[in-house]
Amino acid sequence: MEQPLPLRDDERVLVLTGAGISAESGVPTFRDAQGLWREHRFEEVASPEGFLRDPALVWQFYSERRRGMEGVVPNAAHRALVELEEALGDRFLLVTQNVDGLHHAAGSRRVIHLHGELFVTRCASCHAPPFSDRSLHLEGPPPRCPSCGVGLLRPHIVWFGEVLDEEALAHIDAFMQEGGANLRFLAVGTSGAVYPAAALVQLARRHGGGTWLINAEAADNRDAFDHFTQARASSAVPRWVTGLLGRQKA
């Protein structure tokens, strides 16, 4: 594996993760999850229109996803990113497309959940803040908002046809701008097919600090990266982090 150059004190690191980083924890990736989605079309369970049509079905689907996370724990790749954050503090930012909550469970704190969070719920109608929620609604009517009492609750997930949180995108942009040429970018376990996440490497590349991809196969946007390591996240990410930090200590 190609090791990164030593990390200097003025450098910062932006890491983008996708489903592949959780695969070895036992969470199916989107590409591998055909079984998971087979019974439903994406539009039925993961779009605002689907929710309007059959909110109980949508809750059943996400309740099954929540239940599927029982006993699932972070792996060595999640943990290595915690180690990196602990060493870098505010010079580190983690952007994840995963809704599984495993980065938080591992101990990551500077995390942007680009596509939402499975264990967070919000009202579909009022502006009450989203809240942590592990409840299951496998049958019966969908839950109602305890704040307004009228609206239906929905999973805090970015569905097809919905826009990403502007504040989150602005935060990423600001982090990159501040990094300038001192920004290192790593993408892990993502197919590079879903935008705007797949375009982050292009933005990072303009800064010139170096771009790395760790993935089980060549991602669709592989050519945009300076370095590609074809490997499993649980072995390659800890090595990448040790390289950065080890050399810093030397």
Ligand code: OAD
């Ligand atoms: P995908 O399922 O599309 O891609 C997962 C990638 O991880 C693939 O390229 C695999 O080769 C790779 N992979 C699998 N196991 C791995 C391992 N152990 N180590 C390293 N790499 C591994 O998942 P994402 O790219 O995350 O969006 O999908 C992006 C978005 O597409 C999702 O967030 C979701 C979906 O539409 C929304 O829900 C909005």
